[in-house]
Every structure is written in structure tokens, then in C-alpha cells.
Amino acid sequence: AQKVTQAQTEISVVEKEDVTLDCVYETRDTTYYLFWYKQPPSGELVFLIRRNSFDEQNEISGRYSWNFQKSTSSFNFTITASQVVDSAVYFCALSEFFGGYNKLIFGAGTRLAVHP
Amino acid sequence: ETGVTQTPRHLVMGMTNKKSLKCEQHLGHNAMYWYKQSAKKPLELMFVYNFKEQTENNSVPSRFSPECPNSSHLFLHLHTLQPEDSALYLCASSQEGLAYIGELFFGEGSRLTVL
Numbered sequence: 001a002q003k004v005t006q007a008q009t010e011i012s013v014v015e016k017e018d019v020t021l022d023c024v025y026e027t028r029d030t031t032y033y034l035f036w037y038k039q040p041p042s043g044e045l046v047f048l049i050r051r052n053s054f055d056e057q058n059e060i061s062g063r064y065s066w067n068f069q070k071s072t073s074s075f076n077f078t079i080t081a082s083q084v085v086d087s088a089v090y091f092c093a094l095s096e097f098f099g100g101y102n103k104l105i106f107g108a109g110t111r112l113a114v115h116p
Numbered sequence: 117e118t119g120v121t122q123t124p125r126h127l128v129m130g131m132t133n134k135k136s137l138k139c140e141q142h143l144g145h146n147a148m149y150w151y152k153q154s155a156k157k158p159l160e161l162m163f164v165y166n167f168k169e170q171t172e173n174n175s176v177p178s179r180f181s182p183e184c185p186n187s188s189h190l191f192l193h194l195h196t197l198q199p200e201d202s203a204l205y206l207c208a209s210s211q212e213g214l215a216y217i218g219e220l221f222f223g224e225g226s227r228l229t230v231l
Contacts, residue, residue, distance in 0.1 A: 033217050043204060045222040091159070095217055101147045101166045102210050102217045106159040 002027045004094050006107035013082055014115050021077040021110045023092030029053075033095040034068065034075045035104065040088045051075065082114045119143045122207050122223035130231050131197060137226045139190040139207030147212045148190040149220065150182060153204040165190060166212060197230045204228075 003026040013019050025034065036048040049059060051068050059066045063080045079086055089111045093104040120141045129135050141148060150162040164172035165184040179201075181193040190207055204227050208220040 035219060037222075043206075043225040043227070045206065045208075045220075047219045047221065050217075050219050101149075101164045101172065101212050102220060103161065103164070103172070104159075104220060108158050 002029075002094055002096065002105045004092050004105055004107035006090075006092055006110050008110045009108070010111045010113070012113045012115065015083060016081050017114075018078060018080050019082050019112065019114075021079075021090050021092075021112070023075045023077065023107060025073050025075065025092070025094045027073075027094060027096075029096060033102075035093040035095065036066065036075075036077050037091045037093065038088045039091065039109070045091065048077075079112075082112075084114050084116055087112060087114045119221045120207055120209055120223035122205075122226050124226060125224065126227045126229075128229045128231065129194070129197065131199070133197075134193070134195040136194065137192040137205055137207075137228075139192075139223055141188055141190075141207075141209035141221070143209055143211075143221060145209035145211045145218070145221070146187055147210045147218075148184060148187070149208040149210075150190065150192050151206040151208065151222075153206055153225070154202075159206070163192075194228075197228075199230050202228055202230045 005024045032053045034051045037045040039045050065078045067076045089109045091109045092107045095102050095104050123138045147166045149164050152160045161174050162176045163182040179196050183191040204225045206225045208222045210218040210220045
């Protein structure tokens with residue numbers, strides 16, 4: 001069965017610290033997609049990144065970076081020089097390829113609090 | 117116009133009421149979704165519509181009834197709900213193809229409280 005585990009329930013850091021959010025997934029599929037979403041207090045889930053199983057290149061977008069390692073089934077997310085606006089719940093998700101719609105399996109989320 | 121709009125943002129209803137949640141997407145996507153987010157539980161997929169056809173019903177109780185009249189609108193009709201149905205209901209849309217998985221774009225959700 002597919003599963004996403006975000007072992008860190010809550011993380012608290014001080015502004016400008018670097019922070020890494022862990023994500024471990026389980027799947028028997030060879031083709032799959034991984035996602036990260038951010039949920040600020042307003043409630044809307046904001047898409048951050050999509051990665052397919054054949055692309056293990058790490059990605060950097062400004063202060064955000066992602067480390068995809070198939071060997072350990074992990075897709076970790078690092079925020080460099082964190083800011084108060086980064087405070088939110090972050091979800092990692094795994095998708096099966098259904099050829100018609102995107103069935104996302106979400107982890108439980110990690111609540112990040114960045115203090116001034 | 118934001119990409120995915122949900123109304124109402126907050127709803128309080130009794131167990132015998134009938135109400136509906138509405139979702140509208142302005143992104144030209146072909147798939148729409150309802151997710152449920154409860155405290156202490158992961159996000160749960162409830163329903164999926166692709167090209168207006170329901171393609172997934174994730175063992176949701178019949179007191180929740182979805183409707184997708186066109187590819188831009190999605191409703192969730194609610195009747196005789198239970199207090200444990202209190203949650204944040206999130207609508208999403210995506211552009212999907214036979215060989216392509218798109219990212220989901222979410223609305224801000226409808227916070228439902230059942231008394």
C-alpha cells in the first residue's frame with residue numbers, strides 16, 4: 001500500500017535558521033510523483049514542487065531546496081534562512097499514475113513555527 | 117479572480133439540515149476533487165470528477181452527495197450529517213492527461229461545524 005510518513009509533527013525555529021522537513025514514502029510503483037504543499041493559516045494548500053520518480057535531480061528555488069533520494073525513499077525539503085512568513089503546515093504527498101486524475105496520498109503534515 | 121473559489125468559507129449546521137458547499141475553478145482544468153481535512157487525520161480524498169464524470173468515490177457515506185454540472189463547478193450536498201463530519205472541506209482542480217499528472221490547485225476550504 002502507498003504511504004507517506006512525515007515523522008516531525010512540529011518544528012520550532014528562530015528566524016534565519018535553516019530547517020529540514022523530512023518525508024519518507026512507500027510505493028510498489030515504478031512510476032510515481034511526489035509533491036510538497038504549504039498550508040498557511042488561511043487554509044489553502046499552496047503547491048510548491050512536483051517531482052517524478054525518474055528525475056532524481058535536486059532542486060533549488062530561492063530559499064527552498066528539495067533532496068530526492070530513491071535509495072532511501074525520501075523527499076526532504078529544506079528552507080534556508082527561515083522567515084516568519086514560512087510558518088505554516090507543510091505536507092508531502094505521493095501520487096499514483098491513474099491516467100485520468102491525480103490521486104494524492106498525503107502525509108500527516110509538519111507544522112513549522114518560525115519565531116522572530 | 118483566484119484560481120479556485122469555495123463558498124461558504126464557514127458553515128454551521130444542525131444534524132437535520134441540508135446545505136451545500138460550492139466550488140468554482142477559473143483555471144480551465146478538467147479534473148476537480150473534494151478533500152476532507154479533520155483534526156489529527158491526514159487529508160482524505162472523497163470524490164474526483166474528470167471531464168465531469170465521477171471517477172472516484174472513496175467510500176464516502178451517502179450523507180455526502182457530490183455534483184459536477186460542468187468542468188468549472190463542483191458541489192458537495194450535505195444532509196443529516198454527524199458531529200464527526202465537522203472538518204475543513206477542500207476543493208481542488210488539476211489538468212490531467214493520459215500520460216501526464218498535473219499538480220492540484222486548492223481553494224481556501226469551507227470550515228464546517230455540525231452541532
